Amino acid sequence: MERYKTICLDLDGTVYKGSQAIPESVAFIRTLQQSGIEPYFITNNSSRTALEQQKKLEMLGVETTEQQIMTSAIASAKYCAQEFAGETVQMIGESGLREALLDEGITLVEDGGDIVIMGIDHEITYDKLATACLSIRNGAHFLATNGDLAVPNELGLVPGNGAFIELVKASTGVTPTILGKPQSYMLEFIQQQSGASKDEMIMIGDNYETDILSGIGFGIDTIHLQGGVTALAEVLSKAEVPTFMFKTLAEWNN
Ligand SMILES: [Mg+2]
Structure with a gap:
């Protein structure tokens, strides 16, 4: 797993569920940060600002900066600025x-x-x-x-x-x-920001139809996390399965 330098995490169902942190995910993020990797956080929710999202993560025990947060609103604004x-x-x-x-x-x-x-x-x-x-x-x-x-x-x-x-x-x-998932614009803007190559990137999420398909569509590796929107049996029935399927992020092993 060491080749992944730009690690993108969905939020709801992946880092937390509603107002409850997922402890294995919070521990995983800390371990990454201790090894010098700042993960990116991706959400389709356009209502919160990056600052509000950062505060929510902080409340749940995840320290990050506004720059690491990519929402469908930020992607929409960047798309407008670049295309129009x-x-x-x-x-x-x-x-x-x-x-x-x-x-x-x-x-x-x-x-x-x-x-x-x-x-x-x-x-x-x-x-x-x-x-x-x-x-x-x-x-x-x-x-x-x-x-x-x-x-x-x-x-x-x-x-x-x-x-x-x-x-x-x-x-x-x-x-x-x-602009949001399952389209890959948010991953594309993260790539522009991080300068990573596609084989250094991975997308982690609980929803096959949005998270996993955005990663597959962008051509990067993916991890499906169980316990959220898409059940493992359904994921396994898909023509294109994720690169990895984990119960929790405690299974990530360097
Ligand atoms: Mg989710």
Whole structure:
């Protein structure tokens, strides 16, 4: 395992479950850091800023910096800056997306943007959706942070960003470019930042359909971690299985 220098960990279901740390993962991260490797943390959740995410990790016993955190909001902002330099953005989303866009020096507008980006917005309204649809019909590029249709909260599975994307897609007939997992944009931006080669990178996560497929799609090794979204039996039934399948990260052996 020594060849892996850029180690990318999913967050929920991999480092913690809701507000509970996964002890083997926290211990694994400490061991990595003692050997001089700062892991990267990847999440499809666009609502938190990198700073808020860093604070959450700190509360659960994981020390890291904002630079090691890659969210679907940060990837969306970087994508806009690289692909559509100088264009204006109209967003639906929360502080995580807003701050990521401002960090890239992107100009935000209320309506008539060159680009419409959709991220989860717990205060979404008919007006926000209507304004987004009108801009897309007027030719704005349509981007979305992530396509998760349902996400867990304390009560069960509730609508994720993907459910609202479906609404805009149905109304406009336009399909967005989605930046989060299972797409590989977040891994690509981490590679740009770390300068690692693909064989030095590995993606670790509990969800086959997002974490593992983003790693496979990017052409890097993957570890499926049990006890989360995808059961081992289901992983084993896939045409393309992860490089490693672990019960916990205590099984990582250098
Ligand atoms: Mg997960």
